[in-house]
Amino acid sequence: MTRIIAGEFRGRRLGVPAESTRPTSDRVREAVFSMLGARADLDGLRVLDLYAGTGALGIEAVSRGAASAVLVEADRRAARVVRDNVAICRAGNRVRVVDRTVESFLTAGAGPFDLVFIDPPYDLSSDDVAAILALVLPALTDGAWVVVERGSRSVAVDLPDGLEAVADKKYGDSRVQLAHRVDSPS
Structure with missing residues (x-):
């Protein structure tokens, strides 16, 4: 069972697509938000959740005070579940679901965003994730x-110039890297 851990939607149970996704566990999500909370204030942030799956990361961010979230999910069945989860939380006025590939969304000039979650399928190569990070970079605000x-x-994952590694932690079968947007050297 996936549920919202804290904030306005605390305790709401979220649907999970049958076989197409691997939801971030409540334990890992709590660790991610603890890492962020120690470094940033979520209030008013614009959030992007790539490979949204259930939408739990983006919805959790809004529950904890983010102003808005865009949840990108290419799998139509998963996108339908994400929409249902947004409705369960009555967050449709602050959360938008986009059923499109991450690459096509990012190359269309998305942004600006203050916080981005990238939770691709585990079999996506590190090089492919690095390429996604390069596409994300222009959509980030200073300090994102x-x-x-x-x-x-x-x-x-090798970070592109303009992103600085802040933390790299393992939680069970998950590895979480946290990076911060910095000015690239001139």
Whole structure:
């Protein structure tokens, strides 16, 4: 069972697509928001949740005070579940679901965002995730935060210039990298 952990929607149970996604566990989600909370104030942030799956990360951010979230999910069945989860939380006025590939969404000029979650399928290569990070970079505000969740056996993703590694932690079968948007060297 996936549920919202804290904030306005605390305790709401979220649906999970049958076989097409691997939802971030409540334990990992709590650890991610603890990492963020120690470094940033979520109030008023614009959030992007890529490979949304259930939408739990983006919805949790809004529950904890983010102003808005865009949840991108290419799998139509999963996108339908994400829409249902947004409705369960009555968050439709602050959360938008986009059923499109991450690459097509980002190349269309998305942004600006203050916080981005990237939780791709664990079998996506580190090089592919690095390419997504390069596409995300122009959509970030100064000082934005990026959270990348991968399998615990994955190698750390190489960050593009303009992103600085802040934390790299393992929680069970998940590895979470936290990065911060910085000015790239001139």
